[in-house]
Amino acid sequence: DTEVTQTPKHLVMGMTNKKSLKCEQHMGHRAMYWYKQKAKKPPELMFVYSYEKLSINESVPSRFSPECPNSSLLNLHLHALQPEDSALYLCASSTVRDGPGEKLFFGSGTQLSVL
Amino acid sequence: AQSVAQPEDQVNVAEGNPLTVKCTYSVSGNPYLFWYVQYPNRGLQFLLKYITGDNLVKGSYGFEAEFNKSQTSFHLKKPSALVSDSALYFCAVRPPSGSSNTGKLIFGQGTTLQVKP
Numbered sequence: 535d536t537e538v539t540q541t542p543k544h545l546v547m548g549m550t551n552k553k554s555l556k557c558e559q560h561m562g563h564r565a566m567y568w569y570k571q572k573a574k575k576p577p578e579l580m581f582v583y584s585y586e587k588l589s590i591n592e593s594v595p596s597r598f599s600p601e602c603p604n605s606s607l608l609n610l611h612l613h614a615l616q617p618e619d620s621a622l623y624l625c626a627s628s629t630v631r632d633g634p635g636e637k638l639f640f641g642s643g644t645q646l647s648v649l
Numbered sequence: 650a651q652s653v654a655q656p657e658d659q660v661n662v663a664e665g666n667p668l669t670v671k672c673t674y675s676v677s678g679n680p681y682l683f684w685y686v687q688y689p690n691r692g693l694q695f696l697l698k699y700i701t702g703d704n705l706v707k708g709s710y711g712f713e714a715e716f717n718k719s720q721t722s723f724h725l726k727k728p729s730a731l732v733s734d735s736a737l738y739f740c741a742v743r744p745p746s747g748s749s750n751t752g753k754l755i756f757g758q759g760t761t762l763q764v765k766p
Contacts, residue, residue, distance in 0.1 A: 538692070576739055576756035577693065590753065624692050637683065638754065640692030 540625050540641035548649055549615060555644045557608040557625030566608040567638065568600060569624040577624055583608060584630055615648045622646070651676045653742050655757035662730045662764055670725040670760045672740030681743040682723040683754070684714055688736045696738075699723060710734070730764045737761050 538559045547553050557566065565584050569577035582590035583602040597619075599611040608625055622645050626638040652675045662668045674680060681700055685693040697708025704716045714725045723740060740757040 540692075574737070574759065574761075576759055579753055582753075626692075637695040637698060638685075638693070640685075640694070642690070642692045645690075 538625055538627055538639050538641035540623075540644050542644060543642065544645045544647075546647045546649060547612065547615065549617070551615075552611070552613045554612065555610040555623055555625075555646075557610075557641055558606055559627045559639070560606055561627065561639065562605075563627035563629055563639070564605060565628045565630045565636075566602060567626040567628075568608070568610050569626065569640075571622045571624055571643070573622075581610075612646075615646075617648050620646055620648045651742070651744055651755055653740050653755055653757040655738075655740055655760045657760050658758075659761045659763060662762070664732050664764055664766050665729050668727050668730040668734070668762065668764070670738050670740075670762060672723045672725065672757055674721050674723060674740075674742045676742050676744050678744070682714075682716060683741040683743070684708065684712070684723075684725050685739045685741060685756075686736050687739065687759075693739065696725070730762075732764050732766055735762055735764045 541556045567582050568580040570580055571577040579592050580594045581600045586602045586605060597614050601609040622643040624643045625641045628636040628638045654673045656671055660670055683698045684696040686696050687693045696712050697706050697714055699706045699716045707713045712727050714723055716723050737759050739759050741754050743754050
C-alpha cells in the first residue's frame with residue numbers, strides 16, 4: 535500500500551464552523567506533513583510531524599490545529615476560518631531514515647471552501 | 650536565502666518532440682533536488698531526485714533530469730513528449746543537513762506543461 539488517503543475530498547464550511555481533515559497512511563512512514571496549496575501555486579508547508587511529535591510549525595494561525603494521534607493518522611482541526619483559507623490542503627508522508635533525501639508521498643488533498 | 654526558480658510559467662510542446670522544463674536553485678552547500686508532477690485535482694507525485702553521484706538522473710514515466718553544479722540548474726527532460734504528460738511540474742530543493750530549513754521542501758513556482766497532439 536503506497537497511498538496516502540485524505541478525507542473528505544471536498545469540504546464547504548462557514549466561518550463559525552468546526553471541522554476536521556483526516557489523513558491516513560500505512561507505509562510505516564514516521565514523518566507526516568500538512569501543506570496548503572492555492573490554485574496554480576506551489577504547496578506551502580504548514581506543519582511537520584516526526585515520530586508523532588510536532589517538529590515544524592510554519593507560523594500557522596491558531597485557527598488551524600494539527601494532531602497526530604498515532605503513526606498512521608494525521609488530523610487538521612479547523613475553527614473560525616476565513617474565506618482566504620479556501621485552498622487545497624495536502625497531506626504527505628515520508629520516512630525519516632535518510633533525512634532530507636527522502637521523497638514525499640502526497641494524498642489527493644481536501645478542497646476546502648470557506649464561505 | 651534559499652530558493653528555487655522555474656523561469657517559465659508554461660511550456661508548450663508538440664507530441665513526440667523533446668521537452669525541457671527549467672529549474673535553477675540557490676542553496677548553500679550540496680542540495681537535495683526533486684521534481685514532482687501534479688495532475689488536475691490530484692496531489693503531487695514524485696518523479697525523480699538528485700542526492701549525489703551521476704549528474705543524469707532517470708525517473709518515472711521516461712523523465713530524466715540533469716544536475717549542473719556550475720550553473721546551479723536541475724532541468725527536467727524527456728526525449729519524446731506525450732499528451733498525457735500535460736500537467737503542472739514543480740522543482741523542489743531540500744537544504745542539506747545542518748543548514749537552516751533542514752527538513753523543509755522548498756518548491757519552485759511551478760511550470761505548466763502543455764503537450765499538443
